[in-house]
Amino acid sequence: MTHAFIPYIPQSFSEADILTRSRAFYTYMDQRRTVRDFSDRPVSLEIIENIIKTAGTAPSGAHKQPWTFCVVQDPDIKRQIRIAAEEEEYESYHGRMSEEWLQDLAPLGTDWHKPFLETAPYLIVVFKRLYEGEEKRKNYYVPESVGLAAGFLLAAIHHAGLVARTHTPSPMNFLQHILQRPDNERPFLLIPVGYPAEGAQVPDLRRKSLNETMQLY
Numbered sequence: 001m002t003h004a005f006i007p008y009i010p011q012s013f014s015e016a017d018i019l020t021r022s023r024a025f026y027t028y029m030d031q032r033r034t035v036r037d038f039s040d041r042p043v044s045l046e047i048i049e050n051i052i053k054t055a056g057t058a059p060s061g062a063h064k065q066p067w068t069f070c071v072v073q074d075p076d077i078k079r080q081i082r083i084a085a086e087e088e089e090y091e092s093y094h095g096r097m098s099e100e101w102l103q104d105l106a107p108l109g110t111d112w113h114k115p116f117l118e119t120a121p122y123l124i125v126v127f128k129r130l131y132e133g134e135e136k137r138k139n140y141y142v143p144e145s146v147g148l149a150a151g152f153l154l155a156a157i158h159h160a161g162l163v164a165r166t167h168t169p170s171p172m173n174f175l176q177h178i179l180q181r182p183d184n185e186r187p188f189l190l191i192p193v194g195y196p197a198e199g200a201q202v203p204d205l206r207r208k209s210l211n212e213t214m215q216l217y
Contacts, residue, residue: 029155030207035163036110037200038120038192046075048122048162048193055153061140066129067188068147070179073122077178081125082117084174085167085190089114092170108203114167120192125175126150127185136184146188152189163196 013021052069060066072078089112093102117123128146131138139145150166157164171185181187 008149029158032154032158032161033202034165035196035200035202036116036165037197038116038163039195039196039197040119040121043121043162043194045154045164046126047069051153051156051160051193052124054156055149058145058149058152060145060148061142064132064139064145065072065127066132066139067141067146068124068127068129068181068185070118070127070181071122072125072179075118078118078123080178081123081190082114084114084178085114085117085169088169088171088174094200096170114169116165116192117167117190119197120194122193124153124191125179125187126153126189126191127176127181127186129185131184143188150191157191157193162193163200164191164193166191 048071052071055069056065056067072081093112097105126146126149128142129139130142154164154166167190169190172190175181175187175190176185
């Protein structure tokens with residue numbers, strides 16, 4: 001089945017305006033930080049819905065949009081997720097992670113305790129969809145597509161004035177069981193979303209310079 005094609009009408013800016021906009025957006029996004037200390041201050045569900053709609057504008061293989069965003073606000077479910085996540089994280093910090101990995105994490109001050117999973121008003125659990133329907137119609141470039149959508153999601157969270165962190169307890173199968181997701185879905189990311197706690201702090205990090213991340217040919 002062929003899609004109907006419609007005219008693409010791009011926004012039109014002068015080159016000077018494009019340069020200004022690109023600088024301004026970089027400056028704004030450079031302020032984005034991973035936050036571990038959340039406030040329990042409520043956030044309107046409509047804000048979260050708009051953020052997820054923005055994530056859904058990401059490109060995907062064959063336009064399959066192989067993602068599901070599960071929004072958790074129920075305190076009991078958040079509690080279940082925290083307990084299960086901390087069990088996995090405890091095992092990771094006490095045997096699964098290599099000594100090199102633990103040394104790399106040490107300056108960030110992280111450990112197996114994850115109170116933000118209950119404090120943040122919302123948890124967005126991103127699932128990747130491996131196939132569709134009983135016929136198991138294949139989705140394409142699933143990790144790449146879902147990764148792009150997750151990037152859009154984080155940018156939208158920052159743009160809305162909220163904070164987030166990406167949490168990837170390994171393994172994450174417990175999320176599929178707690179949220180009773182179907183067999184075609186697998187957990188990809190667990191993202192607490194909300195306002196930062198009063199007095200929240202983040203590590204004083206340096207991002208790699210352009211010379212370290214860009215090669216011009």
